[in-house]
Amino acid sequence: MATWNVNSVKQRMPRLLGWLDERQPDVVCLQETKLADDAFTTLLGGELASRGYETALYGEVQWNGVAILSKVGIEDVVTGVAGAPGFPNPEARAVAATCGGIRIHGLYVPNGREPDSDHYQYKLAWLKALTQVVADGPADQIVCGDMNIAPTDADVFDPAAFAGSTHVTPAERQALADLMAAKGLRDVVRERWPDEQVFSYWDYRAGMFHQNLGMRIDLTLATENVASRVKAAWIDRQARKGTGPSDHAPVIVDLDTAPDGDIGPMIPPPSAPRAKKRPTTLPQNR
């Protein structure tokens, strides 16, 4: 499964379709689609259906917008977060569905803008309501998306550069910690890369991506049942390169098809045939 803030699904369509064909995820959570549901379906419905995806959409005309794409079923769809405030009206920032037996929450958490602003208070209240929804949910859950919070100082390129800014304040980090504690959620990408700089967002401006001056604010959090099935977890930086990228990279998590141990080891036994060595005469790929 994967989560990706695409920053306009209309602008990102060629990149998104190519990426789906390349990575072939079973479930994808999209954020900042910036498209009403009827326009989303007109634009992408056929392309997604031909690839085997069903969709759960919660969009708006101009801002925000979230979606879940799934090849493994999409049941009990819920849009929005029960009990969450609007700003002042409800915004399209959350969609949940059960896909392949896992309750998936695809989220675009409010930005917060400035500490102690109305929008910042909205962000904290919204996260508190989300925490209750997740706490009331089943044992198999994934909470993912653009959380607009860097969990620790290791998740920003320079903590000093973020002094006085949102995304790193103690209150935001505490709200995230409370959300994780409510259901024992694990940050599966950080667990896989405990000592690496792994960013998911780089500002478009000033060559930030080129210099790897980014933040890790797109998270995949999993309950114990699901986290124990994780076989790989990474941020797909390739998708941030080249022409017409989003400012966010996708986060990809591979799950075993059954709880750990049920289908045997993933590493082939020594007797398994090895892949042929590549001939050394191939031209260098540069």
Added chain:
DNA sequence: ATGTCCCTGTAACAGGGA
């Protein structure tokens, strides 16, 4: 520090959001 990109509305730019 605000150099980019994306949206809408209104008209080939302004203003908001990230």
